[in-house]
Structure formats: structure tokens, C-alpha cells
Amino acid sequence: MTKAFYVTTPIYYANSEPHVGTAYTSIVADVLARYHRLRGEEVFFLTGTDEHGQKIFRAAKELGLTPKALADQLCPKFKELTPTLSLTNDHFIRTTDPAHEHAVKTLFSRLIASGDVYKGPYKGWYCTGCERYVDAPPGAKPACDLHGAVDWLEEENYFFRLSRYQERILAHFKANPGFVEPSSRYNEVLNRIKGGLEDVSVSRSSFDWGVPLPGDEKHVIWVWFDALINYISGVGFPDDPERFQRHWPADVHLVGKDIVWFHSVIWPCMLIAAGIEPPRKVFAHGWWTIDGKKISKSEGNVVLPRDVTSKYGIDPLRYFLLRELPFGNDGDFSLAALARRYNADLGNDLGNLVNRVLTLVEKHFSGVVPEQGAYEPVDDALRATFVALTPRYEETLGRYEFNLALEEIWKAVRHANAYVDQTKPWVLAKDPATRGRLGTVLGALCEGLRELSCLLAPFLPNVSEGIRKQIGAEGPVRLPEGLAWGLLPAGTRIAKGAPLFPRLDTP
Numbered sequence: 001m002t003k004a005f006y007v008t009t010p011i012y013y014a015n016s017e018p019h020v021g022t023a024y025t026s027i028v029a030d031v032l033a034r035y036h037r038l039r040g041e042e043v044f045f046l047t048g049t050d051e052h053g054q055k056i057f058r059a060a061k062e063l064g065l066t067p068k069a070l071a072d073q074l075c076p077k078f079k080e081l082t083p084t085l086s087l088t089n090d091h092f093i094r095t096t097d098p099a100h101e102h103a104v105k106t107l108f109s110r111l112i113a114s115g116d117v118y119k120g121p122y123k124g125w126y127c128t129g130c131e132r133y134v135d136a137p138p139g140a141k142p143a144c145d146l147h148g149a150v151d152w153l154e155e156e157n158y159f160f161r162l163s164r165y166q167e168r169i170l171a172h173f174k175a176n177p178g179f180v181e182p183s184s185r186y187n188e189v190l191n192r193i194k195g196g197l198e199d200v201s202v203s204r205s206s207f208d209w210g211v212p213l214p215g216d217e218k219h220v221i222w223v224w225f226d227a228l229i230n231y232i233s234g235v236g237f238p239d240d241p242e243r244f245q246r247h248w249p250a251d252v253h254l255v256g257k258d259i260v261w262f263h264s265v266i267w268p269c270m271l272i273a274a275g276i277e278p279p280r281k282v283f284a285h286g287w288w289t290i291d292g293k294k295i296s297k298s299e300g301n302v303v304l305p306r307d308v309t310s311k312y313g314i315d316p317l318r319y320f321l322l323r324e325l326p327f328g329n330d331g332d333f334s335l336a337a338l339a340r341r342y343n344a345d346l347g348n349d350l351g352n353l354v355n356r357v358l359t360l361v362e363k364h365f366s367g368v369v370p371e372q373g374a375y376e377p378v379d380d381a382l383r384a385t386f387v388a389l390t391p392r393y394e395e396t397l398g399r400y401e402f403n404l405a406l407e408e409i410w411k412a413v414r415h416a417n418a419y420v421d422q423t424k425p426w427v428l429a430k431d432p433a434t435r436g437r438l439g440t441v442l443g444a445l446c447e448g449l450r451e452l453s454c455l456l457a458p459f460l461p462n463v464s465e466g467i468r469k470q471i472g473a474e475g476p477v478r479l480p481e482g483l484a485w486g487l488l489p490a491g492t493r494i495a496k497g498a499p500l501f502p503r504l505d506t507p
Contacts, residue, residue, distance in 0.1 A: 004042040006250045007032045010259060011093065011230050014049040014074040015059045016302075020333055021288045021295045022078075023085055023305040024321050025254050028285070028402065030087045031322065032252070034458040035397055037088075038479040044247050046234045048093030049075050053223030057209040067209040071096060084306050086314050086461050093234045095211075095226055103233030104211045104226050107274055108202075111160065112214070116273045119216075122157045122201050125150040158203040158219060165269040166197040172268065178281060180264045181400065182328040185257060185284045189264050200266060228267045232276070250279040260284035283400055286330035288321075295333065303333065312504070315460040316342045322402040322459060339504050349413050350452070350463075351501035356420060357445045358470055358496040364429050369446045369472070369492040370439030378422055379444050383485050385415045386451050390483045393455060402459070409455045416448045446471055447488050454482040463500060470497050 009025045012018060026047060033045035051071035060070040071094070079092055093100060111117045125134045127144040134142045134150050144150055173179060173190050180186040203219040204210065210220025229237075231250055236243030255263050260282060268278035287294045290301045308317050320338045323345070325331035361367060375383070389412050396405040419441075428438040453467040457477045464477070472492040 002042065002246075004044050004247050005033075005036040006044045006046070006235065006247045007036075008045075008231055008234075008250055008253050009047040010253075010255045010263075011048040011050040011095065011227055012078055013053075013055065014051045014071045014078065015056050017074065017077045017304060018081055019295050019302040020305055020308065020317075020321070021256075023081060023317070024288060025256070025285065026081055026087055026089075027085055027318050027321055028327065028400075029254050030085070030089070031318075031402060031458045032397075033088055033090075034461065035479070038454075038457060038477050038482075040478065042246075043090070044235060045087075045089045046091050046093060046231070047078075047081075047087075047089045048091075048230060048234070049078050049095070050223065050227045050230075051075070051094055051096045052210040052220070052226055054204065054207055054209075055223075057207045060209075068096065081305065084309055084314070085318065091234055093230050095230060097233075099239075100230060100233040101211050102239075103237050104221060104229045105214045106238045107229055107232075107270070108221060108225070109214045110274045111270070114273060116161045116164065117158050117202065118161070119156065119158050121154075122159075123152075123154045125152060127151075153206070155205050157201040157205070158213060158216075159199045160202045160225070160266075160270065161273075162197045162200045162266065162269055165272055166193065168272055169193060169197075169265055169269055172272075172278060176280075179278075180260065181281065181283045185260050185264075185328075189260060192261070193265060197265070197269075224262055224266070225270070228262065228270065231267075231279070232271075249277045252281040252283055253279050255282060255284050257284040257286055283328070285328050286325075288331055288333045290333055292332065303335075308335070308338070312338060312342060313462075313501075315463045316346055316501070319346060319406070319460055323406045325403060327400050327402050342501060342504055345410060346463075347499075347501040347503055349410065349417065351499055353413060353417050353420075354449060354467060354470065355496075355499055357442065357449060358494055360425050360429070361442050361446065361494055362496050364425075364438060365442065367494050367496070369488060369490055369494065370443045371490040372440045372443035373436050375440070375444075378419065379440060382415060382419045382444055382448065385412050386448060386483070386485055389455070390480055393483075394480065397458075406459060409452065409459075412448070412455075413452065416445060416452075419448075420445065443490060446492075446494070447486060450488045451483055451485070453477070454479065466497070466500055470495055 007029050009029045012022055029045055033043050037043045056067050056070060060067040075094060081087060082089060125142050127134050127150045134144055142150060170193055180189055202222045202225045203213050204222060205219045208220055210223060211226050213219040213221055232248060235247035253263050264282045271278050293299050293301060295301055320341050389408055392408045393405055423441045425438055425441050428434040449467055449471050450473050453464045453473060454477045457464040472494050473488060
């Protein structure tokens with residue numbers, strides 16, 4: 001049985017609407033899912049919502065709602081990301097799903113039975129926004145880096161013996177140097193592990209919104225312990241072992257840098273304790289900011305994906321988020337920068353190329369892709385650019401360097417535009433003696449557009465499909481086979497449409 005490629009987003013906390021920072025992780029997951037499907041692989045792409053915990057309990061109370069009612073109101077907002085962003089997730093999980101709650105209780109029961117969970121008192125400072133305890137020297141009141149004020153909490157909890165697994169997780173890190181990326185996060189987490197692991201509280205008794213703890217329902221299971229289990233409950237654990245075996249371990253968990261510790265230390269230690277293999281990779285990306293401040297409801301700077309896509313389109317937002325910065329870094333989001341990318345890269349470069357080539361084919365060859373003759377050096381150079389692009393494209397995607405993969409594609413787009421200027425097909429069209437040469441030039445350009453449609457398919461799926469329809473390319477995209485030069489037959493009828501990227505006024 002061949003294992004599927006399994007990619008996950010974090011499950012998003014359902015206490016407010018999703019913003020462009022949320023969209024970012026989902027788009028990256030979708031690019032990976034689409035890319036691996038185009039390579040003929042079976043893929044499973046999981047996303048969803050995290051609906052338990054004190055933060056939702058408090059937010060619901062302030063609104064006069066039950067926590068479940070609040071989650072039911074907000075969950076559809078996250079499900080709407082699928083059409084809003086052209087996502088292809090295979091499942092949307094909710095931590096209030098009965099199957100998930102069953103999986104949480106099953107795993108927790110295993111850890112109780114193995115002696116990895118015990119009961120004890122806890123006193124400490126707690127950040128409700130992060131749903132975690134915050135360390136502080138004796139007598140000092142700390143503050144959370146993200147949410148500011150913290151609360152003093154005293155209660156009897158159940159603890160997970162994280163300290164028991166320090167050597168195991170340390171050995172796992174050393175044996176798998178690519179387990180956490182980028183490397184700066186790997187080193188940061190590794191150094192923290194070397195500083196020593198302490199047991200972690202995994203239950204709460206001061207409120208009742210969560211999965212009841214097996215055998216002691218005065219406690220609910222800590223929201224983080226509950227949430228992390230979605231990655232296995234979403235693929236069949238514990239009741240569908242065949243499905244679980246086909247998908248697990250996850251190939252990559254995509255997470256924000258603020259939650260890398262939970263995913264790269266607590267989660268794999270939970271799995272090791274339960275006799276389950278850890279995930280293969282955790283990739284912690286940076287934050288999108290506005291004017292240097294993290295996008296968040298508390299900052300009042302939330303930008304909603306649907307507002308952006310309704311004005312600029314789905315693929316332009318996908319393009320901007322993936323092209324603007326290396327995956328893993330922080331970046332500042334602005335509609336002005338998005339509009340500049342739209343007009344310059346998408347409109348002037350790609351859209352103009354498609355329009356000018358198909359206009360010439362329509363005008364001079366009655367809308368049919370012409371036969372190509374012998375190549376001249378300028379034609380060989382264009383073909384060589386596309387041939388050389390394939391390995392670089394695959395290498396950059398394999399390293400999660402989405403901005404560099406797009407830059408490689410745009411080198412080909414710019415070369416194709418320069419090729420038009422060099423060969424001057426409008427001049428060739430004036431002389432019947434150069435009609436054969438004109439056919440070669442326009443045939444090569446149509447083939448370049450076909451290859452661009454394949455290269456863009458994981459990133460800009462709607463644009464890719466639009467280009468393929470206009471040039472008459474039949475059948476689904478296949479990678480890397482579809483990147484071979486010369487697969488668009490002469491005689492293919494084009495169907496030139498409206499401009500792909502109507503020009504925008506920059507804000």
C-alpha cells in the first residue's frame with residue numbers, strides 16, 4: 001500500500017473570523033496538495049477549527065452564547081475559505097466532532113494506562129489568549145509576548161510526563177535535521193530542549209468547555225492536547241487503522257512560528273508515548289503584519305480574505321502572499337503592494353504575454369496554432385529557458401521556497417516577452433516570404449504558454465485553467481511530464497478570451 005502525501009494546516013481557533021494570515025497557511029497547504037496531486041500522488045489535505053478552551057468559553061459568555069453556539073456561528077466563516085481561496089482540502093475537521101472527541105479520549109486513556117499522565121496541584125500564571133502557562137521568576141508577574149496580561153491560576157490538574165521523553169525527542173531532532181524548518185526554528189527549539197523539559201499540565205477544572213477527561217469528568221482535557229490530536233483523528237485514528245496507516249505520518253504540518261513548540265516537542269512526545277510515529281516535518285512560517293504589527297483582532301487591523309478576493313480576485317491574492325516573501329519570514333501586508341504586483345507581474349508580464357500572442361495567432365493564422373519550422377538560435381534560447389526551468393521549479397518547491405519557484409516561472413515569462421520583442425512577429429507578418437518563420441515564432445510562444453499553464457497550476461489554479469482554455473490545451477496537467485517541450489499540436493484551435501488581469505488603479 002502506497003502512503004499518501006499528507007499536509008495539514010493548524011486548526012484555526014474559532015473565536016473570530018479568519019484573516020489574511022489565516023489564508024496564508026491554507027494557500028501554502030493547497031499549493032503543496034495541488035503540486036503532489038499533479039505528480040500523480042494520492043494526497044490528503046486537512047484543515048479545520050479548534051473550538052474548545054477557555055478563550056472560546058469567555059468569548060461566548062461575553063456574547064451571551066454557549067461556547068458551542070459561538071463555534072457554530074464562526075465555523076462556517078472558516079469553511080468559506082475553501083471557495084474564497086480555491087482550496088482543495090479533503091476534509092474540514094472540528095474539535096467538537098464526535099469522532100475527534102473519541103480519538104482524544106482514546107489517546108488520553110493510553111497515556112493514563114502507560115503511566116505517562118498523573119494528577120497533581122498546579123499554581124502559575126496563565127495566558128488565556130495562548131491557552132498556556134507563562135514562566136516567571138518567583139514573586140514576579142510576567143506578561144505574554146502576544147497578549148499582554150496573564151492570570152494567576154491554581155487548580156488540581158493532570159500532567160503529561162514530558163520530562164520522561166527529553167532524551168527521545170533530542171535523539172529524534174539529531175537524527176532528523178530537517179524535522180523543523182526553517183533551520184533557525186530548528187536551532188531555537190533544539191536549544192530549548194537541551195535546557196530541560198518539564199511535565200506539562202493537560203487538564204483544566206475551572207471551566208467545563210472541552211473534552212471530558214476519561215475517568216474524571218470534573219476535568220476537561222487541555223485545549224492544546226485536544227487540538228493536536230486532530231492530525232490523527234482526521235485520518236482515521238483509532239477506528240480505521242487501514243486509512244490511518246495509509247496517511248500517517250503527516251509529511252508536513254504547516255504552522256505559525258508562535259506555535260512551533262507545541263507541534264515540534266509536545267506533539268511528537270505525545271505520539272512517542274502512545275507508540276505512534278511522529279510527523280515527518282513541522283514548517284513554522286512567519287507572520288504577516290500591517291505597519292509592523294501582527295494581524296490580529298486585538299490590534300484592530302484584520303483584513304478579511306473575501307474583501308481582498310472580491311476586488312482583486314483569488315489568484316492575485318494567492319500570488320501576492322506566495323511571491324512577496326520567503327516562506328518562513330515575516331512580511332508586511334498592504335493592498336498597495338498587492339495592486340503593484342497585480343499590475344506589474346500579473347497584468348504587464350503574464351496577462352500581456354497571453355493577450356499579445358493569442359491576438360497574433362487569431363489575426364494571422366485564423367485562431368489555429370501554426371506549424372513550427374527549423375529553430376534559429378533565438379528559438380533555441382527560449383526552449384532552453386523552459387527546459388532548464390523544470391528542475392529548478394521542482395527543487396524550489398521541494399524546499400518550500402515558493403517565492404523562488406514563482407521567480408523561476410517569471411524568468412520564463414519575461415524571456416517570452418523579450419522573445420516577442422526580438423522576433424517582431426508583426427514585422428514577419430508583413431512579408432509572405434517570412435510566413436513560415438512567423439509560424440515558428442508563434443508556435444513556440446503558444447507552447448511556452450502551455451508550459452506556463454502547467455507551472456502555474458499549483459499556485460494560480462484559475463489562471464492556469466484560463467490559459468489552457470484559451471490556447472486549446474486538452475486534458476489535465478501532469479507534472480513533470482507536462483513540462484516537456486512540444487506537446488501542443490499544430491492545428492489546435494485557440495479561444496482568445498477577455499484579458500486575464502484587467503488593469504487596476506493602485507490605492
